[in-house]
Amino acid sequence: MDTAIRVTKLGKRVRLPESELCILEDVSFSLNRGETAAIIGASGSGKSTLLSILGTLMRPTAGSFRMLGRELTSLKEAELSDFRNQQIGFIFQYHHLLPDFSALENVMFPHAGRLWRETQAGRERAAMLLERVGLSERMNYRATRLSGGQKQRVAIARTLLKKPAMLIFDEATSALDSKTERAFQEELLSLAKNRTTLI
Secondary structure (H helix, E strand, O other): OOEEEEEEEEEEEEEOOOOEEEEEEEEEEEEEOOOEOOOOOOOOOOHHHHHHHHOOOOOOOEEEEEEOOEEHHHOOHHHHHHHHHHHEEEEOOOOOOOOOOEHHHHHHHHHHHHHOOOOHHHHHHHHHHHHHOOOOOOOOOEHHHOOHHHHHHHHHHHHHHOOOOEEEEOOOOOOOOHHHHHHHHHHHHHHHHOOOEEO
């Protein structure tokens, strides 16, 4: 297996008015393509900060972060944004749906936006993923007409459509029923088999 992520002596410090706060220090690990890892720890231990750095939403103040052979800490913001859009998927507790779009349109939007057009293949895969998460009868409903759990399922389908090289999720199944959570886990295992790294 080839290395997808290599983190070396990663650190994050925040300057306060009268001091400096160390959030992360000397974090080192590597993950292969298709490998799954969980970040666990007490509240305030830096888990969310590490996830934000791995998702390139925050820059570290020390160390190296390489993904797919590229040193991400040295990329300019535009390059980093482009890399993130192509290679990294996120599923967080809050869904961030577009309220006036249907469930299907919300799932398709990142794919269609990247290509500047809608494709039949994208539409078919979006519909299939909504069916997998139990929303086949709600795919044409606007996001404002969906429950909290349904919105979370749309967000999950939207991220899975992208087929990212790395998928980061944080409490992604907290609003799901057990049946939908199993379907989500099966889809994650399918992604791992296709060499997506899961964190």
